[in-house]
Amino acid sequence: MTAQLCPNCDHAALTQASSGILLCGNCGARIVQGRLQCPACQSINKLGVEMCAACGEPLTIVGRVLSRQGLQTRSQRLEQMRFRTGAIKEEERLSSDARMSGFVEIDRRRIEAEHESLLAQQALDKRLFRNVAIGLGLFLLFVAIVSLVIIL
Numbered sequence: 405m406t407a408q409l410c411p412n413c414d415h416a417a418l419t420q421a422s423s424g425i426l427l428c429g430n431c432g433a434r435i436v437q438g439r440l441q442c443p444a445c446q447s448i449n450k451l452g453v454e455m456c457a458a459c460g461e462p463l464t465i466v467g468r469v470l471s472r473q474g475l476q477t478r479s480q481r482l483e484q485m486r487f488r489t490g491a492i493k494e495e496e497r498l499s500s501d502a503r504m505s506g507f508v509e510i511d512r513r514r515i516e517a518e519h520e521s522l523l524a525q526q527a528l529d530k531r532l533f534r535n536v537a538i539g540l541g542l543f544l545l546f547v548a549i550v551s552l553v554i555i556l
């Protein structure tokens with residue numbers, strides 16, 4: 405029995421895995437109706453790609469080696485870049501929200517501090533007023549005593 409030609413790597417290494425699914429003994433591709441199917445998410449990928457464009461699952465032996473070594477194919481990089489750009493935008497939105505609530509927090513603290521210093525000022529004023537009143541009272545008492553002494 406001659407194995408079928410793999411559309412992904414052109415090697416005659418396709419074997420029937422289950423109904424309608426062919427596995428390539430050479431490149432490891434999973435071929436469904438002449439197309440490359442991701443074993444993880446079932447997405448149909450273009451022939452010749454090493455990793456699934458949808459989920460990044462290695463589709464071929466080359467893809468498995470690349471993903472093990474942390475390497476990526478160009479299409480995979482583009483896919484991830486697109487994903488990250490979305491993630492960055494989301495992050496920016498969140499951090500600007502955080503900045504906003506940071507400003508609100510600073511404003512709240514500033515108002516609180518102002519309020520506290522106002523209270524402290526009022527307390528100081530009260531004490532000062534009391535001291536002046538006592539001083540004035542003592543002075544009047546002193547004047548009264550002196551004038552009494554003079555009169556007598």
Ligand SMILES: [Zn+2]
Nearest residue numbers: 410413428431
């Ligand atoms: Zn193959």
Ligand SMILES: [Zn+2]
Nearest residue numbers: 442445456459
């Ligand atoms: Zn996938």
